[in-house]
Amino acid sequence: MSVMVVFEQRSGELNRVSYEALTAGQKISQAYGVPLFIALAGAKLDALAQQAASHGAEKIFLVEHDLLEIYTPEAYTAGLEQLIRSVQPKVVIFPHTYQVRDYAPKLAAHFSTLLISDVIDIKKDSDSPVFVRQLFQGKLHADVRPSGEIAFVSVQAGAFRTAEPAGRSAPVEKFAVQLNPNQIRSKPEKPFREAQRSVDLSAAERIVAVGRGIKERENLRVVEELAAALHAELAASRPICDNGWLPMERQIGSSGQTVAPKLYVAVGISGAIQHLVGMKGSKTVVAINKDESAPIFEAADYGIVGDLFEVVPALIKEIQKTNN
C-alpha cells in the first residue's frame, strides 16, 4: 500500500495547492505507516521535479511526454493511468482545481471508482481513511470511504496547511508512458486573460460585499448606503455579477478577486467555498444572513442572524451615530 499525491503545474509553475494535497497525503502516510509518492505530469519537468523533491517524499515520479506539454483531459488521463497501474497506490490525492475537475473523474472511472471530490478533512479509521466532504455548499458534511481497492481524492483549497520543505531530497524517477496523438480529441488554444481590471479591491481596507439575499437590483441601494457609511468599497458574490447588477470586477471569490481587508461585511451571502476562498484573509469578518446555518457564519467573527432589510438600515443608523 502507498499514497500518491499528484502535483499540478501550469506552464512551468507548481500550483501551490499541490502542497496542501501533499499535507493530506502525509497525513495518510503517517497514520498507516505507508510510503508517499509524488507524481507530476507534463513535459520538461526537471526544474519542477527538484522543487517537488525537496518536500520529502519516498520518490517523485515524472510522467513526461511531448503530448503532455499542453494539458488535455485525454493525455493526462492516459499518462497518469499508466503510472497508477504500475505503482498501484491505495490512495491518489489531487488538489481540487479546475484542471483536476476536468480529468480526475475520468481517471477514477477507469479504475471503476468515483473521485471523492472537494474533501476538507481526513479521519483515521482502522482499515481505511474516512474522507469528509461538504454537501449543500457546506451546510452539511458527509463521511465517505471507497468501496474498492483504490481511492481517488481531491482536496479543497485551504482545507489543509501547506507542506513545508523537508531536510532531505527525494529521488526522481522518470516513468515512460505510451501516448498516441489519435487519443487526443480536444484541441486547446492558448489561455488568455480578459481586459485588465480597473478596480483593485485587494488594497481596500473595508469591504461591504453583497450576495443573493439582496433579491432585487433595486435593493442594492441599501448596501451602497452601508458601504458609504463605512467608507468601504462595494463588492459582491458571483450571482450578483452574473446578473449584471454589479460589474464583474467587483466579484470576490475563486473566479474573481482575492481580498484581505481589515473589515469585511458580508450581506446576504451564504458563503459557498468559491466565495470564501476570496475573502478568508480578511481580519474581521461580519456576516448578516437570515439563515443561521449559512456557512458564512463559520468564517465570521461577528454575525447577525436576521432579515438584512431590517438589519442593514439599523446598522447604518448605528454607524452614523459613531461617525458624528
Add this chain to the structure above:
Amino acid sequence: MKIAVSIKQVPARDSALRVDPGGKWLDESDLAYEMNEPDAYALEEALQLKEKLGGEVLVLCAGTERAQQTIREALAKGADRAIHVETQPGALFDPLVTARLLAKAVESEQPDLILTGLQSDDAGYGETGVLMADVLGYAHATIVMEVEAQAGSVRVKRELEDGWFQHVSLPLPAVLTIQSGIKKLRYATLMGIKKARTKEIKSLKADQLGIDLRPALLLDRIYTPERVKQSQIFSGDAQTAAHQLVEKLRFEARVL
C-alpha cells in the same frame, strides 16, 4: 443539432435541511424541490443553440417520480421531449452510477451534444458530465462559458482559474459542463406550460437498464458540521443586534 440536457432535481435553495434519523440522507418530508441551478443554465444554453441552429432539445433526468415536476418545467421552457430514468426514493447518491444510467438511456438517441451543469447544488461532486462522456466515449470540456457550434465540431470558451480563459475545440459528439450565470434564464410562458403537458416523457426504470446500481463509495453518515470558529452571533431585534455589533467592532475588534 440534437442536444441532450442532463438535469437534476435538488432541494430548493434556502431549504431548512434536516438529516433523517438514519443519518444517510435528508428528512425529505417537508422539503421543496427545484431544478439544480447550474443545470438550468445548461438548459438555457441548449435552447439558445436550438434557436440558432435548429434541431431538438432532449431532457435527461435521473430521479424519483417527484423529478417529473422538474422535467415538466424544462419542457415548459421549450425542450422538446424527455427521458426520465426513474429511481427508487433514497436509492441514488453516486454520480458514477447516475452517469452510467444516463449514458445508457441516451446512447441510442445519438445526440450531437450533451450539456449539463458544472455541479449539483446538493451533493456537489461535479462529475456527472465528465463521467457520461467517459462512459459514452465522447470528448468533453468542463466549466464552459460560451459555445460556438461548427460543422462536426464545437469550439468552447472554458473558464480556468484566477481570471484566465481558454478556447478549446472538440469533435462531436461531445459533453459540455456549463458554468452558471452565462446567459439570462428564461421563464416558462403560459403557452409553454400548456404545451409541456402534451410533450413526451419516456420513463425507464433504473433497475431495468442492466447497470450495476451499487455505489462506488460507501457513505458512513451525513451531519451538521460543528462550528470550529468562535463567532459571536447576535439575533433578536435588528436595532439591538446592530447596536451590539457596532460596539464590538469599535471596542473589541477596533475596526471602526
